[in-house]
Amino acid sequence: xxxxxxxxxxxxxxxxxxxxxxxxxxxxxxxxxxxxxxxxxxxxxxxxxxxxxxxxxxxxxxxxxxxxxxxxxxxxxxxxxxxxxxxxx
Amino acid sequence: xxxxxxxxxxxxxxxxxxxxxxxxxxxxxxxxxxxxxxxxxxxxxxxxxxxxxxxxxxxxxxxxxxxxxxxxxxxxxxxxxxxxxxxxxxxxxxxxxxxxxxxxxxxxxxxxxxxxxxxxxxxxxxxx
Amino acid sequence: xxxxxxxxxxxxxxxxxxxxxxxxxxxxxxxxxxxxxxxxxxxxxxxxxxxxxxxxxxxxxxxxxxxxxxxxxxxxxxxxxxxxxxxxxxxxxxxxxxxxxxxxxxxxxxxxxxxxxxxxxxxxxxxxxxxxxxxxxxxxxxxxxxxxxxxxxxxxx
Numbered sequence: 001x002x003x004x005x006x007x008x009x010x011x012x013x014x015x016x017x018x019x020x021x022x023x024x025x026x027x028x029x030x031x032x033x034x035x036x037x038x039x040x041x042x043x044x045x046x047x048x049x050x051x052x053x054x055x056x057x058x059x060x061x062x063x064x065x066x067x068x069x070x071x072x073x074x075x076x077x078x079x080x081x082x083x084x085x086x087x088x089x
Numbered sequence: 090x091x092x093x094x095x096x097x098x099x100x101x102x103x104x105x106x107x108x109x110x111x112x113x114x115x116x117x118x119x120x121x122x123x124x125x126x127x128x129x130x131x132x133x134x135x136x137x138x139x140x141x142x143x144x145x146x147x148x149x150x151x152x153x154x155x156x157x158x159x160x161x162x163x164x165x166x167x168x169x170x171x172x173x174x175x176x177x178x179x180x181x182x183x184x185x186x187x188x189x190x191x192x193x194x195x196x197x198x199x200x201x202x203x204x205x206x207x208x209x210x211x212x213x214x215x216x217x
Numbered sequence: 218x219x220x221x222x223x224x225x226x227x228x229x230x231x232x233x234x235x236x237x238x239x240x241x242x243x244x245x246x247x248x249x250x251x252x253x254x255x256x257x258x259x260x261x262x263x264x265x266x267x268x269x270x271x272x273x274x275x276x277x278x279x280x281x282x283x284x285x286x287x288x289x290x291x292x293x294x295x296x297x298x299x300x301x302x303x304x305x306x307x308x309x310x311x312x313x314x315x316x317x318x319x320x321x322x323x324x325x326x327x328x329x330x331x332x333x334x335x336x337x338x339x340x341x342x343x344x345x346x347x348x349x350x351x352x353x354x355x356x357x358x359x360x361x362x363x364x365x366x367x368x369x370x371x372x373x374x
Contacts, residue, residue: 003146006098010139013105017112024115024124032178033121036128039170040115043132043163044108047139050156054143062155063234069159073166080177107292114299122337122349123306127295129331134292151236158233168331172338175349179339 004055011051018044035079042072093145100142108135121183129171136163223261224254276371284329291334306351313346315365322372329364
């Protein structure tokens, strides 16, 4: 089917972008660069999950994408807050 | 090919382009604060366009409303988390890359330091 | 009042996400919405003032098209900077004096700065903002105070 092919190409392109950002997450000289890379990777992963849901025609993946978006936001805040105060209070 | 599929393909292509450019920007910019710009802007518009394309493909259903909720949430959350990373780095006193290299050179005499000074000298030579 | 509004919002959100109308699922939704509304009814609707809130939402909707256009411009500027071989950036830190009356104005202004071309918010407050600009040309657009006037128009009074 040509329709699923569009989504597959888009998913592969976004996966390549995630690998590009992985370089910054591994190499990044400071913790803040790594947190930035992890945040960008998380945003791309949400889009990737939505695309996977469309490739396999299973809308359940959208729930996972929504929860992943929430967790990604909270995780970035938690990492930086822990770094700043060495505690999560 | 329906007209709906063509619109979806165009939106997905443009959105993927912006997301790849954001990834290249995060890797390529030399400075921590400059890297925040692709994180806050490129990803926001890229994901909005890709999810808009999926919404056009799906039509007006419950799935479409879920996609809209995801898009609006990332639209609000992405600039906020970029601002949070920026503030954490700014408060912790992150400097630009050049200043940091100079400080390291003043303190230690490592191999990396020598190569960076070599680069600077060669840069001056080529300029003159 | 805020309790009922929060409950209705949470229940509508539950129904949107589940999409089923079984007895057991609707009952679970009512129970969890009641619990959320009981614990955190003062978070979303603090002190409800209907007329003012509605006017602000309407003015926010009128502000959105301009913001979307700015986001598109920002992305093309970013593409130019990223794909340019020499990467013509000259970073600068700016301090902007403002006087916002509401936290909502501060939040909208901070997110708008991050989304418009070439600037990222570093510190936000009612009195002053610290902004990182990626080139001098984009910094001038922010210092002219056009966006601040628009956000103050949303705040009203």
